[in-house]
């Protein structure tokens with residue numbers, strides 16, 4: 001079928017559907033929801049048989065939904081309607097939730113239901129549930145809905161939720177003096193990644209994000225310190241806030257209204273320890289041990305976590321780096337690099353790099369970089385050559401240093417395990433490992449050009465052509481399109497697709513890693529890897545790849561063309577697109 005995706009932005013769900021439906025053999029094109037006449041024009045040009053709206057905030061015009069079937073993907077079960085579906089589900093601690101594919105009619109989300117799929121809820125953030133459970137269910141439901149076309153709509157179980165209004169900050173409010181940790185966590189999870197919960201921190205207004213429970217040891221240590229609402233310690237990006245019954249970690253905040261403010265009057269989302277740097281200076285650092293279990297009494301929250309398993313002769317290391325939104329600031333890159341250095345001492349045969357549960361990595365931290373730019377006036381390009389360029393330069397070097405640790409770890413095998421999506425530099429960080437494994441739902445964007453024509457770094461000019469060949473490397477980087485797991489496997493960007501989601505992948509990756517670490521030819525494989533690396537180094541040193549890439553990046557950051565600075569500004573402030581990028585609007 002010819003399918004037009006109409007979306008507010010080409011977000012993760014839209015990208016997943018785009019890759020899945022193309023895999024199924026459909027012909028896809030994308031139009032961003034800019035104006036009704038632009039949508040009309042897209043329909044004229046592309047002549048789709050069906051329009052799918054995976055992520056749409058505006059009403060589809062009557063002339064459009066009368067002209068062709070328009071399928072709305074709603075992140076709620078049949079009968080549920082409204083713009084804050086998942087927020088309410090998390091807030092109300094619903095045990096099960098779902099996704100509905102319905103036909104657009106005059107009333108929001110009230111049209112005939114074509115398909116729906118359910119899932120068990122998990123104590124994660126709204127954004128995490130959206131990227132994992134909702135997205136997986138949506139792919140299934142959309143496929144089912146397409147098979148039903150042009151049949152009459154299916155019978156759906158009558159929903160009892162009905163219309164739910166837009167959730168307001170008043171609905172999200174927390175009271176440090178009254179609410180227990182569970183309530184605070186629930187409210188913050190329902191508001192994460194957007195819009196956060198308006199509250200106070202250090203007695204100052206801020207929107208809070210990225211909350212995590214304090215585990216047993218931390219709670220014991222916090223006992224008796226400060227009053228509910230007081231910040232008592234710091235760790236990584238986050239601060240520890242006392243609650244009436246313990247404490248919670250707050251990883252990220254948007255301060256208001258002082259400092260650099262975006263169009264919505266709030267500052268950028270930054271690590272709490274950065275946004276409140278002055279206030280945090282006096283706080284004690286309460287580190288968590290790097291090596292610790294994921295759950296149980298010894299579990300604890302931090303960005304990095306390491307564990308080992310397997311017999312002494314076939315030991316496997318598992319390193320997680322759960323950086324919020326997969327964005328890696330200079331500080332985070334340095335922490336990863338230092339951790340990789342210490343792990344060289346471990347007697348492992350295999351090191352698995354498991355990234356975060358929602359994202360593997362999205363490369364350099366664009367919000368952190370933007371925060372280095374002075375307040376920008378009418379000309380966003382004015383900031384080229386200022387401290388945002390310096391911050392970018394430092395971040396790229398730190399990212400390269402982390403990739404280099406992997407590339408030069410030649411006395412064991414390394415495997416990137418993609419539990420979530422990867423973008424830009426994050427994809428090439430994965431390619432610095434010997435193998436890349438992912439589950440079927442992982443979408444990668446292994447290119448840089450969408451961010452103001454960045455040239456790219458992370459030794460991609462070494463790793464990408466080596467893996468996929470020069471022609472395919474060119475097609476990927478010029479094409480700028482998201483690549484699903486199946487296609488990535490076909491073209492050699494992935495070595496294995498294990499399981500349907502992150503949970504299945506985690507189990508299968510551990511099994512396969514143990515088998516690989518115990519395989520009789522492992523020593524041979526490691527020797528071959530070291531030899532290959534030495535031969536590659538002799539042919540062209542890694543430093544030269546790095547220098548050549550950085551020469552181009554220097555031009556992107558400091559040169560005459562401000563495209564990168566403009567694109568970054570638009571990205572971090574979520575400014576709406578004025579037109580659909582041409583690599584997506586294929587009909588144009």
Ligand code: COA
Nearest residue numbers: 011012193194325327362363364365366367423424425451
């Ligand atoms: N730096 C800072 N923040 C980033 C980021 C980065 N590199 N990549 C993603 N994010 C943030 C987004 O701002 C957004 O923030 P929010 O929680 O406030 O909403 C969140 O992560 C999710 O991003 P979003 O674009 O909504 O997710 P998605 O899954 O729909 O799309 C990408 C994923 C990778 C296509 C998109 O995030 C992207 O283009 N990222 C930039 C990649 C890049 O150019 N990196 C720099 C070059 S190395």
Ligand code: THG
Nearest residue numbers: 056057058059060072082083104105107108109110
């Ligand atoms: N029929 C038609 N068009 C549609 C839908 C439909 N467009 C997309 C829409 N479904 C997806 N669902 C919703 C449901 C409610 C709202 C938006 C999208 C909504 N919006 C508020 C408004 O427009 O005033 C504002 C919400 C906000 O600010 O985020 O209530 O079924 N034809």
